[in-house]
């Protein structure tokens with residue numbers, strides 16, 4: 001067996017609950033129920049052990065830099081003192097070993113000036129989940145009482161965009177909904193001046209296909225390409241869009257490390273509030289316990305996790321991890337079979353093309369052809 005690449009990123013579930021109840025949430029609204037048995041917040045002893053484990057892994061692999069993303073549920077529900085304690089523990093353990101880029105993925109509804117003071121002190125950047133303007137966002141992103149979250153998110157974003165905080169604004173994460181017109185969504189996101197935007201396809205499997213799924217049509221590709229065309233032809237860069245940039249890099253022969261495009265191994269793990277080590281949250285869309293590994297940071301270091309067959313299998317890139325159909329596909333180097341969770345079928349496991357296959361084929365082909373043609377023209381005019 002080849003040696004696994006080290007992990008360089010940890011997604012840390014500092015809080016399990018969420019103050020919203022978005023109906024497309026892959027943690028709480030799909031197949032997984034393991035969160036019910038986990039502590040609502042990460043205890044100090046777990047946070048300390050996590051920091052030591054990350055530092056140990058960084059030392060063993062001479063990693064100059066690691067990334068830690070504070071996640072939930074809604075991570076701000078962990079409270080400022082618990083979060084600050086974790087940040088200090090990471091700093092202490094990693095001192096002299098590796099730099100730590102820390103970020104937080106939040107719905108931003110609970111952001112306030114004292115949170116921003118804390119994040120400025122510790123250099124924590126903040127990514128915000130937002131699905132577009134009020135109507136688009138509130139279609140799914142609502143509180144338990146049905147009230148939309150857009151107004152509260154907007155307040156959080158205004159705080160984040162103040163001059164003293166702007167450098168910590170990491171960007172917006174938007175889940176695609178075909179009911180929302182793509183350019184309206186994109187423009188509503190741009191109104192917040194995000195340095196970066198990323199688009200997520202709704203988590204789905206062959207057993208539970210996404211809304212509007214029809215292998216003979218490509219509605220998700222059409223939606224994304226409408227945004228791509230606008231973004232790519234804008235007279236000046238409006239924002240970065242990771243999905244598009246990754247596909248462009250891959251089209252031009254570059255290497256990209258992403259769980260949703262390309263053929264590279266993934267390099268991250270999830271650590272839950274009880275210290276259990278899990279795979280990507282997206283696998284929670286496949287079945288109850290779909291992201292579980294049976295490992296935890298008290299009993300296992302991250303090298304042990306890397307060698308564990310469940311982990312090794314889930315993070316493996318390359319063609320051998322894919323179905324015969326994907327291996328023979330013209331765009332496999334860009335598409336990579338899509339997100340692993342989206343390949344799942346209860347009978348055949350992950351040995352399938354993505355449930356978004358038709359969309360991914362059109363999306364990757366169109367972006368590749370456009371970018372390669374433009375690069376060739378540029379080279380031609382320069383010679």
Ligand code: SF4
Pocket residue numbers: 325326327329330331332335336337338353354356357358360361
């Ligand atoms: S487009 Fe479809 S067949 Fe091709 S790599 Fe992607 S999922 Fe596999």
